[in-house]
Amino acid sequence: MRSTDLRFRIGIGIFAAALLLIVVAIGITLANDSSLSLQRFGFRFWRTSNWDPVAGEFGALPFIWGTFYSSVLALAIATPVALGIAVFISELCPQALRAPLMFLTELLAAIPSIVYGLWGIFVLVPAVRAIEALMPEGLRALPLFSGPPFGVGMLAAALILAVMVVPFTSAVAREVLKTVPMTQREAAFALGATRFEAIRAAMFYARTGIIGAVMLGFGRALGETMAVTMVIGNNPQVSLSLFAPQYTMAAVIANEFTEAANALYLSALIEIGLVLFVITLLVNVLSRGLIWSMAPP
Amino acid sequence: MMIRKIISAVFVGACGLAVVVALIPLAFVLFFVLSQGIQSLNLDFFLHNPRPVGETGGGMANAIVGTLILTTLAAAMAVPIGILSGVYLSEYRGSRFASAVRFAADTLNGVPSIVIGVFAYAVVVLPLGHFSTLAGGFALGVMMIPIIARTTEELLLLVPNTLREGALALGATRGRAVFSVIVPAALPGIITGVVLALARIAGETAPLLFTSFNNAFFSTSLTQPIASITVQVFTYAISPYEDWHRQAWAGALVLVAIVLTCSMAARIAAARIVRIRGL
């Protein structure tokens, strides 16, 4: 009896180990294949902005900048919307509407990234270009709005990322709000709170989980590739301007990987992949930790 | 008191507004995909391969077949590993090894798909010496594994303990109890999870860019590059040719149709199972 149980455990344990092995293998492969670039450039890689494949100079600061700027912007736009949806679905809407609304938000998440990118190129970018062209001269002088109205650029990328992040954050926030005991809300109502105040109390109770949900959305935005590649303009520069074409870590790998014509170039791109891997890992771990402290798996 | 009520009303309104704001891009995207795509959806699209620039009548037959082959490959790799990992995670919940595996699964879930593409390039393309369907299937499979593992785990946990206890009381070994009783009880839900994972990866582009690459011809070979709907849509979208743009929308429509049908079917099935089983 014991031995068959043990064999069973080992038998399926091998498959579970395969999962673990894959993750470890990813980390090791990335680290190994970027060693050339790591050794050559060290930390300079992340402090300099000069991405010059011709001269063999690889400064990846613009990519980190572009990735974080676009993701933070996306978060700023998406978080209120996502939380609003989560609150609406879980606290405010009539029972009949609940299932259809949940279905619709999941639909947002199901649309493939390339389709968002396609829509981005042909619909969003011209719209953003029109907005940029309409900007009054006075605002144009600000660094936030400077530059010719390409349409492609940081603003378009942030908008598309926001659309893609909303369903993620809202689904997790909904789950988190579900774990808030009814007693919290009942107590608030008993004390004469308005709906807003009761919900605020519930959200305060669930704050760590909600922060976790927001961070999960952040992690999603950091790694998004196709939709961003098609609308961000592909220019490795560090710029504050929403109108400026910029670049993200995922986008540069997608665009330049097949043409890295020498070992150093390839290694530099893989190093970017390694850092992307580590950053998303950290963000995901942190967010999951926050969520689990509220709602253990 | 009045001001508090007003604030509350404004808040409620804002939440409703948030829903509307989120649904606007959804409607927008679906509208464009439908209206632009349907114009270019014809028999040529489904039966023909891409034609050179300037010739009409080209289609995405090879890409549709390619996506099917790639997702099948990915499932062949991911379903065994994913389901059995999920079984381990639910059976041996408390152990440290299970915690490590769970952590790995959640990590893998969050790894950007482009990074997985880089991994597949290093592990399959370089040793093999060229781009291949196998490499693409591998990359997609790696993405599927954690999704399947976690859904399987969660579904197995929902199976009432009485079932397990009954099986064990009748003298079944652990393995028997799991595979003959518990897994079949959760099977419909597990299949739903697999279908959802398939829908998710059928829409992936980034991991295929430098693994399965692309192929202008019709091909089913595992060791040759293969076309896929997603990569083809990408190639067409960034081109300057009107005809190719139209085909890109058509491809997007086909993609969205596949993904949404699978997701919807899976969810409806899951909901019915929950209702029937009372899980």
Add this chain to the structure above:
Amino acid sequence: MTINGAGATFPYPIYSKWFSEYNKLHPDVRINYQSIGSGGGIQQVTNRTVFFGATDGPMNEDQLKGAPGIMHFPTVLGAVVPVYNVAGVSELKFTGQALADIYLGKIKKWNDPALTKLNPGVKLPATDISVVHRSDGSGTTYIFVDYLSKISPQFKSDVGVSTSVKWPAGVGGKGNEGVSGLVTQTPGSIGYVELIYALQNKIPFGSVQNAAGEFVKASTDAVTKAAAAAAATIPEDFRVSITNAQGAGAYPISSFTWILLYQDPMDKRAGNAMVDFLKWALTDGQKYAPDLGYAPLPANVIMLEQAALDRIKVS
């Protein structure tokens, strides 16, 4: 048998035509070409992840060292043209210096005196010039910057000559397709693409001043004239630049485009098929060139190439 190749977007229209026509003649040979840019072509063929590469920028010494035994075979001649999207303007004249200064970011507006002087009678607006270049490693870029570096020493030192350069300004499009797309969609923009992309998408393109001082608009004729001088003295490995060519009527931003094949391929059958394909392309295939905006190769170059093809070890 499927033969995989990758590389330049510049000749993609004619290559896709050739591979399709050749497949009709030899149904068992399928040549799968993906246009990912010349840089990609060089890299993939160096790694042998594809059987042949294609590039508009010949490989430099370092790259040749990485791919021992690689041979260059010119296939057609093409032209890189400056395309633009300025309301109400269809014909513009440029000098090499003006183009260099635009891409250096020194000329920022369409009504800059440098441009108005060249184009009296054309109403140029006071809008910013939105510069579009390639985001990927590109032979089209190589041809363009090769020409600009010959004209402008500052361009040569600030930007340099390669398939992938550090652009001082502008937005990057992926492939000739990406640049054409961006220019057609962005008012006030300027870009550089292979002639056929401008013709097929009806994007206005300008004439460029050549070494003889004439303003020439790209055409198969003008490109052929540019190659005439170089054809007589083409080096044995066929790596030569014909930008800013001497001679009347020559278009200054012309170039050969090459297919890269190993002299000693690992797959002999595929090697045999490629040699046969190239011999067809150099003879029958050339007739498809003018319709697609490319110029056929000079006769003596074709003869030299046939001889070189025979040196490929296919048995």
